[in-house]
Amino acid sequence: MSREWGFAEALVAAMVLTCCAAQDLMRQKGKMNVLFIIADDLRTSLGCYGDPIVKSPNIDQLASKSVVFKNAFAQQALCGPSRTSFLTSRRPDTTRLYDHNSYWRVHAGNYTTLPEYLKMHGYLTMSVGKIFHPGIVSNHTDDYPYSWSIPPFHPSTQKYKNAKVCRGLDGKKHANLVCPVDVEEMPERTLPDIQSTEEAIRLLKSMKSLENPFFLAVGYHKPHIPLKYPKEFLKLYPRDKIPLAPDHKIPLKLPPVAYNPWTDLRIRDDVKALNLSFPYGPIPDDFQVLIRQSYFAAVSYMDTQVGRLLNALDEQGLANNTVVVFTADHGWSLGEHGEWAKYSNFDVVTRVPLMIYAPGMTEAFPPPGQRMFPFINPFTNKVGGLPAGSMRDANVELVSLFPTLCQVLGLPRPPKCPASSFHVDLCTEGQSMAHYLHPDATIWNSELIAYSQYPRPADTPQMNSDLPSLKDIRIMGYSIRSVGYRYTEWVAYNASTFSANLSDIHAGELYFQKTDPGEDNNLYNSIEFAGVVQKLSALLKT
Numbered sequence: 408m409s410r411e412w413g414f415a416e417a418l419v420a421a422m423v424l425t426c427c428a429a430q431d432l433m434r435q436k437g438k439m440n441v442l443f444i445i446a447d448d449l450r451t452s453l454g455c456y457g458d459p460i461v462k463s464p465n466i467d468q469l470a471s472k473s474v475v476f477k478n479a480f481a482q483q484a485l486c487g488p489s490r491t492s493f494l495t496s497r498r499p500d501t502t503r504l505y506d507h508n509s510y511w512r513v514h515a516g517n518y519t520t521l522p523e524y525l526k527m528h529g530y531l532t533m534s535v536g537k538i539f540h541p542g543i544v545s546n547h548t549d550d551y552p553y554s555w556s557i558p559p560f561h562p563s564t565q566k567y568k569n570a571k572v573c574r575g576l577d578g579k580k581h582a583n584l585v586c587p588v589d590v591e592e593m594p595e596r597t598l599p600d601i602q603s604t605e606e607a608i609r610l611l612k613s614m615k616s617l618e619n620p621f622f623l624a625v626g627y628h629k630p631h632i633p634l635k636y637p638k639e640f641l642k643l644y645p646r647d648k649i650p651l652a653p654d655h656k657i658p659l660k661l662p663p664v665a666y667n668p669w670t671d672l673r674i675r676d677d678v679k680a681l682n683l684s685f686p687y688g689p690i691p692d693d694f695q696v697l698i699r700q701s702y703f704a705a706v707s708y709m710d711t712q713v714g715r716l717l718n719a720l721d722e723q724g725l726a727n728n729t730v731v732v733f734t735a736d737h738g739w740s741l742g743e744h745g746e747w748a749k750y751s752n753f754d755v756v757t758r759v760p761l762m763i764y765a766p767g768m769t770e771a772f773p774p775p776g777q778r779m780f781p782f783i784n785p786f787t788n789k790v791g792g793l794p795a796g797s798m799r800d801a802n803v804e805l806v807s808l809f810p811t812l813c814q815v816l817g818l819p820r821p822p823k824c825p826a827s828s829f830h831v832d833l834c835t836e837g838q839s840m841a842h843y844l845h846p847d848a849t850i851w852n853s854e855l856i857a858y859s860q861y862p863r864p865a866d867t868p869q870m871n872s873d874l875p876s877l878k879d880i881r882i883m884g885y886s887i888r889s890v891g892y893r894y895t896e897w898v899a900y901n902a903s904t905f906s907a908n909l910s911d912i913h914a915g916e917l918y919f920q921k922t923d924p925g926e927d928n929n930l931y932n933s934i935e936f937a938g939v940v941q942k943l944s945a946l947l948k949t
């Protein structure tokens with residue numbers, strides 16, 4: 408395996424050199440800036456991923472000039488663990504963060520982060536909005552000053568996240584899940600993602616005369632719940648055009664340990680009023696439609712912010728020397744398998760959008776004066792006509808972003824981590840994906856495997872099943888996603904020793920992508936697949 412990779416990478420390095428020698432890429436490489444955009448809880452419901460309903464013209468425009476990873480996966484479908492994992496390039500078993508209660512530098516190891524590494528290499532690094540998970544996870548400072556050159560920016564209105572600002576049918580204001588708002592009526596007459604966009608644009612404008620390259624990370628809060636967004640975005644989604652999830656019933660062979668009971672939805676006023684039974688609900692169909700409609704509207708609202716940001720990058724003349732990465736920390740269930748939110752190992756929550764725009768690599772350098780990212784207004788533009796960009800099918804992991812960016816920027820890649828790496832500050836548990844950025848990279852759409860995991864406190868759904876604290880974790884679900892299947896084993900886990908007992912299997916799942924892309928027909932216990940299960944179980948143990 409490693410020999411093959413060495414060969415492929417050498418070949419790519421050679422090809423990249425020939426392809427771009429004329430453009431003098433190497434000279435500029437050291438100077439490429441990075442705009443790193445992270446959406447919160449965004450599944451691949453985007454036009455560029457083939458979604459027939461969602462209107463995301465600005466992200467689609469970015470995709471049309473990027474290499475787009477169709478099968479990119481987060482290592483855990485929870486904000487804090489996923490972000491800490493991809494920012495340090497270590498898996499949750501190495502950051503030892505499965506909840507939101509520890510800071511890796513003191514709890515696991517003093518791992519170097521991606522922005523910290525770039526800062527060490529002369530980059531001006533800046534954080535706007537939600538990049539690290541806030542709170543204990545990043546020592547209440549977003550890991551400043553280690554990761555950032557200047558203090559991170561947080562939109563002032565994020566403190567109203569759970570405030571009673573959503574107008575209900577009774578005319579009163581509530582803390583609702585579904586929350587289209589009149590921005591003029593909001594505290595400070597704005598919303599967090601609008602503020603983050605303004606701050607990021609302000610920073611971009613000050614970057615023009617900068618000697619050093621910059622790394623600007625912009626973390627949007629939407630479409631994370633509550634689904635609070637300017638109400639005009641509802642117009643893009645007439646309610647009668649919103650279908651339920653195709654598989655909105657709980658599958659018969661779903662092991663109870665695999666199910667997440669979406670407790671964070673239940674605590675919102677509008678959901679509480681539905682008197683749903685715990686843990687299986689279900690949510691009435693008409694309310695399911697409301698959630699889906701507002702999730703899509705929140706995506707379009709976030710897309711508009713991305714559009715304004717990229718437009719500014721372009722206007723500042725930075726689109727020809729800035730690498731743009733767009734991704735999300737994990738996905739979100741919108742009723743699939745009778746589930747909502749994240750907190751599981753299914754494709755809908757582990758798969759994320761991932762696209763990389765690298766001028767001179769994924770797209771020829773724009774000729775002077777040509778606009779790369781003009782803002783697209785979703786209300787007036789006839790959307791949906793953009794070419795998809797270059798798609799890559801290979802299964803890739805967010806843990807690989809760190810070495811990938813290093814290679815794209817021409818910086819030394821962190822070495823591969825040894826088997827146990829708690830004492831190693833700088834190493835990667837991923838592998839560079841930079842070769843996929845080459846136009847001919849389809850030849851490497853090989854049999855890569857993406858790993859994800861999710862912890863549980865018990866075999867059956869509990870109030871803390873979605874987000875168990877470390878001390879309560881008794882079971883870990885390890886999941887592998889390969890080209891044809893997803894295979895998951897839920898095994899005993901000892902939280903005081905951080906050890907999984909792979910011989911103590913509590914439940915298993917096996918889904919075949921071709922016949923069952925929604926992962927509804929669990930074949931783990933089917934006699935005819937016993938051989939396959941045995942093989943995959945052995946693979947998982949390696």
Ligand SMILES: *[C@@H]1O[C@H](CO)[C@@H](O)[C@H](O)[C@H]1NC(C)=O
Pocket residue numbers: 512517553
């Ligand atoms: C952790 O790493 C940072 C940055 O490299 C360094 O400044 C700090 O002293 C280290 N902390 C410990 C406890 O080693």
Ligand SMILES: *[C@@H]1O[C@H](CO)[C@@H](O)[C@H](O)[C@H]1NC(C)=O
Pocket residue numbers: 512513546
């Ligand atoms: C975390 O923050 C506290 C309080 O600001 C500080 O004393 C401590 O040194 C920080 N931890 C690390 C590892 O920098």
Ligand SMILES: *[C@@H]1O[C@H](CO)[C@@H](O)[C@H](O)[C@H]1NC(C)=O
Pocket residue numbers: 680681682
């Ligand atoms: C929920 O329960 C409350 C109190 O028992 C009742 O007043 C209300 O009508 C119920 N709502 C629904 C949607 O069943």
Ligand SMILES: *[C@@H]1O[C@H](CO)[C@@H](O)[C@H](O)[C@H]1NC(C)=O
Pocket residue numbers: 435724727728772775776
């Ligand atoms: C990028 O565009 C700006 C403005 O058009 C121009 O001054 C600069 O030389 C260009 N840089 C590259 C690397 O093409």
Ligand SMILES: *[C@@H]1O[C@H](CO)[C@@H](O)[C@H](O)[C@H]1NC(C)=O
Pocket residue numbers: 901902903904
């Ligand atoms: C976890 O490991 C510790 C140390 O070996 C042991 O004392 C404890 O009983 C174990 N816990 C469980 C739940 O097996």
Ligand SMILES: *[C@@H]1O[C@H](CO)[C@@H](O)[C@H](O)[C@H]1NC(C)=O
Pocket residue numbers: 908909910911
């Ligand atoms: C792991 O689980 C197996 C099967 O239940 C059990 O026999 C074994 O003692 C367990 N190992 C440890 C270290 O707990």
